[in-house]
Every structure is written in C-alpha cells, then in structure tokens.
Amino acid sequence: MIRLLLADDQALVRGALAALLDLESDLEVVAQVGRGDEVVEAARASGAEVCLLDIEMPGLTGIDAAAELRRELPGVRSLIVTTFGRPGYVRRAIEAGASGFVVKDTPARQLADAVRRVHSGLRVIDPDLAAESLIDGPSPLTGRERELLTYALDGSPVATIAARVHLSEGTVRNHLSAAIGKTGATTRSEAARIAQDRGWL
Amino acid sequence: MIRLLLADDQALVRGALAALLDLESDLEVVAQVGRGDEVVEAARASGAEVCLLDIEMPGLTGIDAAAELRRELPGVRSLIVTTFGRPGYVRRAIEAGASGFVVKDTPARQLADAVRRVHSGLRVIDPDLAAESLIDGPSPLTGRERELLTYALDGSPVATIAARVHLSEGTVRNHLSAAIGKTGATTRSEAARIAQDRGWL
DNA sequence: ACCTCACCGTGACACCTGTCATCGAGTGGG
C-alpha cells in the first residue's frame, strides 16, 4: 500500500485525483492540501511516501515544496503534476529533488503507474519535455533580469517597476534591454511572456 | 441514472473527474472529449443528459459549445466547470443557455449535487460570482476594441496589431486608447489584462 | 594581482505610444 499526499490549489481537481487514485488497490491517499506551505507538515503527520505536487499554488511553489521535502523528509519522494510543461520547470524540479514530472495532459491511466515507479525509486519524466529542457539549456537571465521581467509581465511602465524595486529608471531599462536581447524579443512584454513560457521566471 | 458527458482538454483532470463522478451510484459518465468542437457530436452519440464543460478548450470554447448544444440538442443541459471565475464568463455562459456555473475551487463533494440539480432543471451558479457579475455589468467594449485587446494581450507593438487586422496604425491606437479609458488602465497591456480578468475577451 | 561578470547609474538619440481634435460614412432608434 503506497501512501500518497495530494497538493493542488483547486479543490475539485484535488478531490477528483483522489478518487482516481483510490481506485487502485495498491494506492491510498492519506493527505490532501491546497497550499504549498502545508505540504511538509501534512506529509510528516500522515506518513506519506509519495507527494503529488502541483506547481502553481498559494504560499509555496510545488517545486519549492519538493525542495523543502528533500531537506526535511528525505525518504519521501515527490512527483510534480502540473498544467504547464515549461522546459525550465522540468530542470528546476529535478534540481529541487523531485523524482518525477508529469503534465496534466497525460492519460489518466498512466498516473498510477507513474506513482508506482516513483515509489520504487525510478525517475518519471515526460520524454518530450526532457528533450526540450535539454536543448533549451538553463536560464540565461541574471537575477535582476528575472526579477524585473516578473514585474514587466503585466505590462507595467518602466517608471512603476523602477519605483517598486527602488532603482533608477535608466537601470531598469538597461536590465530589461538585456533581457529582451537574451529572449530574442523586441519589447519587454514579449520578453516577459517568452521567459515565462520557458519557465525562466 | 443520469448520463454525463465530460469536456476538458486536460486528460488527467478529465479522467479524474470521471472517477469522482462514477463513485456516485446515480451518475454515469458516458462520454469524454478533449475539444469543444466534439461536444455536440459526442453528446448525440452517447445520449448524454448533462454536459460538464470546461471553458478553455481547443476548437471551441465551453461557452460556445453550450450555445451549440442549446441549438442542436435542446433537451441536454450544460454545466460549466472552469478554473477562472471571471464575472463576464458567468454572464456569457447563462446567455449561451448553460444551466450552471461552477469553479474548480469548489469542494469535490458538491459537484455531484450540482449535477443532480442541473439535471432536475434547476440553475446552479456560484453565489459570489453571480453577485460580481451583476455589479460589474456587461462588457462596455465595442467589437473592435475587444478584438484589438486580444491581440494586445501579449504586448505586441501597435504596428504588428495594425498589420494583422489591416487597419491604420493611428486607428488601432485610437481604439486601444478608448479601451484603456474604459478599463481604467494606463497602457494597452494593462487594459488587456483587466479586460481578460473580467471575462470581456 | 588580474580578469570576468553581474550590478547600478547617466546621458543621449531614434522610435513607439497614448491622447486629443477633427473628419467622414454607415446604422439604428426616437
């Protein structure tokens, strides 16, 4: 009997996944949480062996939750289950110590198998995403560039961004210009979108 | 026995919802599709009585699929099940003839009840969303403004948008300026984001 | 010690963007 923890901010999806996995005779959902920062505590209390983690969650990212699990409960394995198969996500998930990465597009019947493999110590990674993540390479963005791009995501004017990070307007423009060059974009909005698509933010 | 059709582009979520609903003794999932433009055909072939429709789907929106169902198979009821509880979505869903609107944040155990109510002819609408949708009013955007805003969503330069719709650059700027005023924004990117949040696109 | 690189800043320049005034054509309601 493999003991599972589910972390997803959408209650309906969480409950549905629980129903799906409980159909398997060798799987048992022992905990469910809707926030990233509740994962470790719930995992400890429930004695979960495998944690299925969504990435977009309030409190803490699924990837960050996987890193925390690695530190606090090294015996627990984590499997990222997410909507967005962004190349950078795969890389960061593996670096955070996750044992698997599955997108929500995969057929439902394959999920239980992925869980079993992760539980037995194998790595489960979507082959297409692994390839993309390799050819793409790691993020070329510096810390500042990444930070400023996240603020540029909604199309804020440079002045607003500069005020938010307490920097000169010219400096912000320069960092963003560098980011635009690295992403191959022509405007900061486009650069921000591209960076997000690749999981660089 | 209520016969259900599930439409959601994420196979895992679709399968999980099927597992969840099949646990109920009076419900039966008789069809599953991953595209909006396959809904009507599948509903006809399977004899579904209630269709659970996601909004974001390839081919056709869940809302548009509900409208098509209304026309082609008036006896079939539709229940929108979506991630985003945008006020404009609720309004458009009801206008399209949907009988219910539920966000994926709601507890899993409430879904089956929602399905039963819809099947018995009642309307099921998230009360918070209904209120928001009322105070918000309908979209103030004209057709052109809405169209141009969708192209502005990714931060494209005005010149690119103008070329795409075969309009003068100045005209595009004027329409976008109007949209910026109506949304209370200061840039077209912000206006586009606000309009999308309210379900005006 | 030297080099590299990320970081912060200034100034200048060409270009893009948002706003406003103004025009004409078409549509539908009172």
Add this chain to the structure above:
DNA sequence: CCCACTCGATGACAGGTGTCACGGTGAGGT
C-alpha cells in the same frame, strides 16, 4: 428626419521606450 453611436482615418504633440556608449563598484575565479 435627426440624433447618437460605432467605425475608420489623419495629424500633431508630449511623454514613454529601447538602444548604445560609457563609467564605476564589488564578488569570485585564475
């Protein structure tokens, strides 16, 4: 019929934006 509204367009202007050149600091590697 006239009015209100949308749509398309032009021109002009202030201000925002992207790029480049240049300078300076500090951390880390050789």
